[in-house]
Amino acid sequence: MFYREAGQFKTTYGSDEAIFPIVQDRWFVIAAIAFAVLVVPLFAGQYLYTEVLIPVLILSLAAIGLNILTGYCGQLSLGTGGFMAVGAYAAYNLALRVPEVNLILVFLFGGLMSMLVGILFGVPSLRIKGFYLAVATLASQFFLEWAFARIKWFTNYAPSGSVAVGPIELFGIPINSPERKYLFVFILVAVLALTAKNLVRSRVGRMWMAMRDMDIAAEIIGIRPLHAKLSAFAVSSFYVGVAGALWGFFRLGSWEPLAFDVNRSFQILFMVIIGGLSSILGSFLGAAFIVLVPIFLNQLPGWLGVGLSTATISHLEFMIFGAMIVFFLIVEPRGLARLWAIAKEKLRLWPFPY
């Protein structure tokens, strides 16, 4: 009843090709964006910005990147952390060495560098698949981590190997308050997410999905694996690279290669799996789940006034979080995005059961 698309006729090519062909979806997205840009700044405090919204948005972007590669094109990757590092260090070096460059270009440069590295490490995917590819991308993770820890030029010869970004500004406006950082990150993520949403239903996206579902069949109907796989690696690494640069500039401010270690790769892979493979919305849900649930569990005893020791709280956090992951995977192996899809089905039929 709430979600019925009956009667929505597509009378132009434009309406047929819209990113969100269903009116309710379109309004939902517009409302969500308007809420995030106009309403959130009215009430959000610093903690909400820097520890909840900004990390979730940035990691969602990384999860979208990995989802393009793993969810849509079926190429399992464990190198996400490394590609994020490429984005972060490329952006850092550009901002450091050519300070007059516009901030948006800095992030795009981070994405582009990551894209080049991604294509390079994507080449083996033409010959190897599945778990073997996962191991090959794992090698890229270790190589990139090693490179940023050892090649001094990347870190501007800092004695400790840790880099720090200077003041950030866009068109002369300093981006120094959490609110400005949030708005910048939000707009960039929103634009990139909508682009991704559009991309995955285009010819390229369908090419990826064909490659994922059965590569030989895809080849027979005329899809070139070289194009399909490498373009997936390129787009995916671009997104991941931009996310890495944002993570460095807006989340950390100062970082070391350890911030992008293999645990980061796993964290983002878990976001994609829990959120839902081949779903842009799932990337957001997965990132929110993985980032926020541990923080929530950690603070819960304090809110409830239960006096537990710091160590007990931490251990409980790990146990409950682990149990929740198992629970969600049993209840809905296709991820949180699938739960949302089921909810939509129900809304469509409500109040009738069938």
Next chain:
Amino acid sequence: MTRTNFGAVLVALLGGIAFAAPAAAQNEQFIPHLVYRTGAYAPNGIPFANGVADYYRLVNERDGGINGVKIVYEECDTGYATDRGVECYERLKGKGPTGAAYFIPLSTGITFALTEKAPVDKIPIISMGYGRSESRDGSVFQWNFPLLGTYWTAADILIQHIAKIEGGMDKLKGKKIALVYHDSPYGKEPIALLTKRAQLNGFETMFLPVTHPGVEQKATWLQIRQNKPDYVLLWGWGVMNSTAIKEAVAVGYPREKMYGVWWSGAEPDVRPAEDGAKGYNAVMLQHGAGQFKLHEDLKKFVYDKNNGTAKWDETGEILYVRGAINGMLGIEAIRTAQKRFGNKPMTGEQVRWGIENLDLSADRLKQLGFEGVLKPIKVSCADHEGARTGRIQTWDGKNWKVSSDWYTADEAVVAPMVKETAAKYAADKKIAPGCLTN
């Protein structure tokens, strides 16, 4: 649980967010502490956190707070992870009537991250014996206080000690000194100083990184066996230390030739290696192990009332004592600030002034129960370190024994490096160096 029940619980949980922090009393000083009681580094994180907690408790019980201002203390577990540390910082910085007094990150990585935030939030960072070595320069790092010693101080003292054993600085020529380090900003800090010293004194260096958490060091020690360095310096933390000592035993490298930094010289580092650790040395952050005058009060006011965080036998351990020292320095800084601003809870900005003007004489340290543990310390804007001395201790299989005289880091070597690196940082971050006056 039925579906509606589950929903009700969920709503109740989410509702919890709405009614958060209870109202704080006005005459309280809020002091947060980032700890790690879990994770790979917990064996070292726990005693330190206990020492800090017990000292605050002692001040509350014995003196009724700092000049009548009660200490309210909250821990947040970081697991030594930088992003969790930053989350804890954001969570705790605004609590209490005046916000957080200062932060003790106990992680070089978290210290680096908070260095960017401290000037904005106006909360000082006390990184006692860790953090950026150049943060000693208070005109650039106005909010950082690497009290008692930086890694450059530690490395310089170790080189001086090795030179003394060899019979003079000129005897270092042609020697080979290896550094086995935790591959993080923490472990990399001494490299700059060792490189400089190597140029000055003509010894060879060998830098061997060990990846976090440091349980896999076979390849590193194989290299040491092949290259036979004259000395091995160890810059490890947590399980990496005991693993390094065990590997040294395995490849037959003499433990007498191994020197750890003060974070590689506590009981949890040597005990797992048992007899193998005998002869292993470490530089001391001034203090050693054992119970001293302070412990009489700790026993009387905290442990006899069953309020202690640790077990009584553990209170003489090196990291516990270090925690107590860190707690004391923080409290004395607040006291210093109160002398100027009045006996009420201090803001972070006022505490910063207090730390920068901290001046603990030998008499005052004796009064506080720290005689023989610490030397006098005097902090100033030009010197956020306050003291640059240390000794060497040796593990005899059961206890840590002090095995050398006092050394002081050579300012002729360290000071120009601090100046140069701090200036570079200021230029990168576009900071105009200068001392804050309030």
